[in-house]
Amino acid sequence: xxxxxxxxxxxxxxxxxxxxxxxxxxxxxxxxxxxxxxxxxxxxxxxxxxxxxxxxxxxxxxxxxxxxxxxxxxxxxxxxxxxxxxxxxxxxxxxxxxxxxxxxxxxxxxxxxxxxxxxxxxxxxxxxxxxxxxxxxxxxxxxxxxxxxxxxxxxxxxxxxxxxxxxxxxxxxxxxxxxxxxxxxxxxxxxxxxxxxxxxxxxxxxxxxxxxxxxxxxxxxxx
Numbered sequence: 001x002x003x004x005x006x007x008x009x010x011x012x013x014x015x016x017x018x019x020x021x022x023x024x025x026x027x028x029x030x031x032x033x034x035x036x037x038x039x040x041x042x043x044x045x046x047x048x049x050x051x052x053x054x055x056x057x058x059x060x061x062x063x064x065x066x067x068x069x070x071x072x073x074x075x076x077x078x079x080x081x082x083x084x085x086x087x088x089x090x091x092x093x094x095x096x097x098x099x100x101x102x103x104x105x106x107x108x109x110x111x112x113x114x115x116x117x118x119x120x121x122x123x124x125x126x127x128x129x130x131x132x133x134x135x136x137x138x139x140x141x142x143x144x145x146x147x148x149x150x151x152x153x154x155x156x157x158x159x160x161x162x163x164x165x166x167x168x169x170x171x172x173x174x175x176x177x178x179x180x181x182x183x184x185x186x187x188x189x190x191x192x193x194x195x196x197x198x199x200x201x202x203x204x205x206x207x208x209x210x211x212x213x214x215x216x217x218x219x220x221x222x223x
Contacts, residue, residue, distance in 0.1 A: 002129055007094035011186040013082055016089040018067040024083075025090035035093050036158035039128050039137070042091075043156040046084045047139040050075045059196070059204075059214035061189060077140035081124030082187055084139050094129035097187060098136065101179040114203065119178070121199045122192050125163055127183055134183075136161040 010017040016025075028045040029038040053074040062068060066086035069079045078099075085095035102123040127134045137156045146153045156162040163177070181191070197204060204216060 002094060004094045004129065006185045007096050007129065008089050008092070010089070012061070013065050013187040013189070014086040014089060014095075015065050015067050016086045018065075020070050021067050021083075021086055022090050024070055025087035028087070029091050035091075035128075036130050038091050039088060039093055039130055039135075040156055040158045042084055042087050043137050043139050043158075043162075046080050046087070047154075048142045048144075049073070050080055050083075050142065052076060052080070052141050052145050055217065057216045059193060059216065063215070064187060064189070077120075077138070078122065078124035078187070078192070080139045081126045084126040084137065085128075088126070088128055096127045096134070096183045096185050098125045098127055098183040099123065099181040099188075099192070100125065100177045103176050103178050115200055116202070117199065119199065122181070122195050123177075128158075130158055135159070136163050138163045 015021060024045075025042065028041050030041070033041070050069065050072075051074040054076045056074065057076060058064070058068070064079065064082065066083045069075045069083045075083070081097055085097055088095045100123045102120045103118055123138075124140070125136050125138045127136050129135075135158070138154060139156075141149075141151075141154060143153045154162055181188075181195075204214075
């Protein structure tokens, strides 16, 4: 039996009591629908309302709150996982976050050269309590991006895990999960930042990239 309270209440990052988040959640669900149906509706909304953009990253705590993503039309995996988890809590679905290191086999040469690795650190995933169990969903990659990368869109039916595109349409390996950090009722900010600094420290600490505090713009390096 799940003790749901920690997975339903608002937190600093999963600010499900924020009026904009509440409005977004209700706009993308419907009264009387099952939790599974509402989870699916929210998944597709978050997946495709925000273009996946890993090049403009706000690592400040305020920039990682669910309500902050609603101020723009782009985000990366952690931000989008946070928003999905938060919006689901609004409509009574218990949620938590899980994180992985993922090896991306088709990252562009420029991005790999910039990061000095093809390892994507702290890839974010939402876990939703549906039909008596935790089910993983990853709303990071919007449909238009998948078409551009020649990989199938990541679908979600509210019944089975939906966490990665293993192959592209040509049968080439697209990505695999190489490390799991575990699940958390809120974004583990200190762990998140320390892992990014450990793996990408040279990039994050580069004074030419830090625009304001921990706001990082990588576009200049991949142009």
